[in-house]
Amino acid sequence: MLNVTNLHAYYGKSHVLQGVSFAIGEGEIVSLLGRNGVGRSTTIKAIMGLVEHRGSVQFRGQEISGLLTHEIARKGLGYVPENRDIFPTLTARQNLLLGEKSVGKGGRWSVDDLYTLFPNLRERADVPGGVLSGGEQQMLTICRTLMGDPDLIMIDEPTEGLAPMLVEQVSKLLEAIARRGVSILLVEQKLTIALKISKSVLVMGHGQLVFQGTPDQLLANEQIRQEWLEV
């Protein structure tokens, strides 16, 4: 459903993505792993039209590279940034409602569905987003993007800085998302949840993919893990 071919991106003179190619199928969970600073976030931002890039990005056979960010979102791509970008002056509920692209269109997810998944959000519905805890903000930012009913959701380091119990919650949420037929591109640093839930794994090193395969193949490949993953 998503085909990325020969993606290049630059920040000024530094060549951050140097020909990245991969594909994600309908309903799949794919994880993009790698150390800090290798270009994983830039990959997602390029797909979303948030950074200048060269190369081809096709979604459902249609070229989306070159479209504006909101146009790409309206094709069915969802993006959850690593710094969460909660709107601080709006309440949790208002944050959720802005996730809807147009009012009352209805999709896979309703506010009530999301409250059922995270009863915490229901309790904190009228609290300004800026004062929610880190864990609550992480759930809120994922749920907000779900309100836009994406067919593919790209989530950047959702477990970063979360306590083990919350990491478990995130992992359950990802599986719940996949069960409703939404594809996921998950960016992570550690293997923990990625190996458990992904259909395939990509490992990135310095702007290029250095491994593509199944979780089992990655587990078997000690050399890649040593060189590109474990610190």
Next chain:
Amino acid sequence: MAGCVGLSAALCQEGVSVVQVLLFSLFNGLLYGMLLFMLSSGLTLIFSMMGVLNFAHASFFMLGAYFAYEISRLIGFWPALFFAPLGAAVIGAVIERYGLRTVHKFGHVAELLFTFGLAFVIEELVQMIWGKTNKPYLIPSSMDFTLFTWQGLDYSAYRVFMLLTSVGIFVALYWLLTRTRVGLIIQAALSHPQMVGALGHNVPRIFMYTFGFGCGLAAIGGVLGGNVLGTEPAMAIQLGPIVFVVIVIGGLGSLGGALIASIFIGILTNAAVSYDVPFGPFFALFGVSSATDIGNDLVRMTSGSVSSVLPYLIMVLMLILRPRGLFGNRDV
């Protein structure tokens, strides 16, 4: 004369009391402050959303006044109050769409220079069309009377109307930003415009509308204030800097801050003139005497004579002591 300590000589001779002047300068200060708010609210919205410090903002205030002058000659003041801001808003939106948006690719300095140039272009155009001299844009005759007299001072109907209208606009703006979906999207775009785009909202269009809307607000200020303050090509240049002072004091990006700073600056400049507090005794405390030339100048200084620099002085102090302003969430 008893009861007029600290008042300017002219007012004192007319026999008005300190209390009367206090009320009157509060009223006029509030009025001027609300006019400033119509400019500063749009400026601060545009700045925090788009990162553009619009040097041409006060030019739209001026356009509002000139448009209102023409329209009220043709079909009257009430249609002018509606169509003049609308015209300015459309011009603002077009400038954003076809000017700023293109320049945006070259960075903030280019945008700044663009708006700087725009201010001069608008001033030149206004001079070409309407000439260099003051235009007789007058208070509508239906409101040119004394509404009431209180504590011995007259309050004109038009000024009361100005105050009510500007308060109404503030309430409407507040309602729009906090109670409507469009307002919530604008609030969201103030903090994370890219995220708003990633959620599928058309951010370039929101920028265009906000820019146009801000220009329209400034123009309402021009329609209401042009006939009191005078309608001339220099009015934008005169008012522009003070609006920047307001948003620096209030805090870039903060509407509440813009309101409070506008009223504060409005009342301060009015009161400084009316009261004309002499600074001599203050300087005397530090041993300054009128024996030297400089000492003489200092001792004879009054708040009235420095009232025009007072706002800038406060801005400079603010930048040193609290660069994010009263309610801002980022440094200037």
